[in-house]
Amino acid sequence: MEQSLSYDNRIDSESSDQVVNPWEVSAKDGGKIDYDKLIDRFGCKRLDESLIDRVERLTGRQPHKFLRRGVFFAHRDFNEILDAYESGERFYLYTGRGPSSEALHLGHLIPFMFTKYLQEAFKVPLVIQLTDDEKFMWKNLTVEESERLARENARDIIACGFDVTKTFIFSDFDHVGGAFYKNMVKVSKCVTLNKAKGIFGFSGEDHIGKLSFPAVQAAPSFPSSFPHLFPGMDKLRCLIPCAIDQDPYFRMTRDVAPRLGYSKPALIESSFFPALQAKNGKMSASDPNSAIYVTDTAKDIKNKINKAKSGGHQFSVVQHDLGADLEKDIPFKYLSVFLEDDSELELIRKQYGEKEGIMQTGDVKKRVTEILTEIVERHRRARAAVTDEMVEAFMAVRPLPSMFE
């Protein structure tokens, strides 16, 4: 039974632990995020081997590396989605981005890369919400600037390779209204001020815009919010790939759903992509050296990786004796996220991380730089091909007749 809404995820939690919520992510005492504790506290479940095997069976293809390597590691009701899929029922995907800056880094791309795989593997449609209103409310931006950032970010998202015949991208400022707004209000009616304070840590000092935002992020979980896409499909299930810090929004949504007669959205959640200097939390758009940006040149990437925190030892003899500390080694962590080939990863793990290994930190850094450069290059080329018309097409309110093909 899922943990009912005992909101002990407050921002100022008693145990002054790690902090994970939509606006802040930091580990305890500058250490690592304890994901087991997080899963426990949030009340979601680990994505285990059996689920991953099931995905492989149902989709007839190798599961995405983010699943194999545990980047996406937690879920709510993913097994039910698979059950439904197996019995011929479909579902749709919902993910989003808060366009707070033009500078996207690799950490931002991870949920989109994974969502694209889900779209291809399960052949299902996708809605992508750009929360320009949220960023306007929380950050020092004008409305025009947040709208502009939303469109710019849309280009990067499209460059990840989503299929326009199955994808609807929308910005809140453009789209809120009509059926979408009706669901928003229905959700709002079910959440008291006290509950919202408990979940999100709002206080008497916060402006009322913030209070009503969670409903905006909840609404896309319900198919009736998109009558142009899912007419008459009120029972269609929704799967939300996101980073685990978004969990509070959807805990609230799942609590509200049955009261509105809707199915609860399922979630599949990722851990945070470590910052290059591995300080305490995740890559941050406000610290350029903590991340690899999609606009970085090959040289930038090389420099950043070279400066990254390594688990290698200073002297090669020590390295030879002990092997690198893979727990601390950021380049190796990046490899484990982005290197396609499992066997190559295993080889590097042995040769670098174990005693008498023959690999040095420099070798690992070189390989990572190669891979990340390839990814960034490919992204740049794809982004250059995204025209204004293409963005318009993705964001147009139109039916998607072949969305399940």
Added chain:
Amino acid sequence: MGFSKDQLLDRLQELEIDYSKYEHPPVLTVEEQAKYVSSSEGALSKNLFLKDKKHRYYIVSAMVDTKVDMKVLSQRLGLGKGGIRMAPEEALGELLQVSLGCVTPFAVVNESARDVSLLLDQKFKNQTRCIFHPLSNDVSVSLNMLGLDKFLKSIGRDPVYVDLEANPVVGKDQAPDLAVYVPSNSVVVPEVSNKTSTIQNPPPKSVSADVKPVASAKPSKPAGKVKSIADNSAPSAYKNPEKFVEEIMDKTSALLLSETKGESVEALTETLRKRLTSDFTHLAIMYKNTAYAEGFYAGTRHQPKRL
């Protein structure tokens, strides 16, 4: 672009720093400023923006009557006798994002100024209040130095106070006492100040209403589209069937040539499949999206059939 004076003043208020604000016509010199802001409000400051030969930058903020000897300062910083001079005007705009006559300790709030070293006159500490421009030379603010310290700490800077009139011996056995304040990074300021080009770094703060970089202003239906259908600079492998096939053939042949190691044809085809599938799928998706977008464009602008 840079922090605006309003953003700065808001930030001071957020930090609960007490200050008084005086508005006046724009002033370029301390003498002019003194006409509008009387000394009873606080001690006026003179602010120098300096540069050394290795392209490192410094803001020296001092009491008006403090004598700042550039030669001595240069030696104390470990830069030799003539190592420091006034920074050029372009650097003012590029790094501090302020105009002429507006150098101020507050300028370090900008990301672009992160490598600029800030040296404050020790004599400020004896004053109840001191006066600086809040990023604009038509306003002066007076505040206690503790307030400035709090502000600096809030942006991750440690306030540095220096006895600017001291003239310690610097030599073989006496290390330059201010050398520790030399920035570790030098900064390259472009020769021509190109205000129209956009950000070189991810913009830390948003655009305030008055300044908008030209290249990025893009209303939803732009008159001059940046990337429109007629624009041929988009990779045509996504638009043109022949280029599409050429891209596929090129990549496949290249891989074939590099991977053939005398292994069986089956093994080779497996390798090809593994290595190329994802790339080609991506290529195909972009091709499809481009075609759809062109169709959509045509569809939304088509003339209905005349009945």
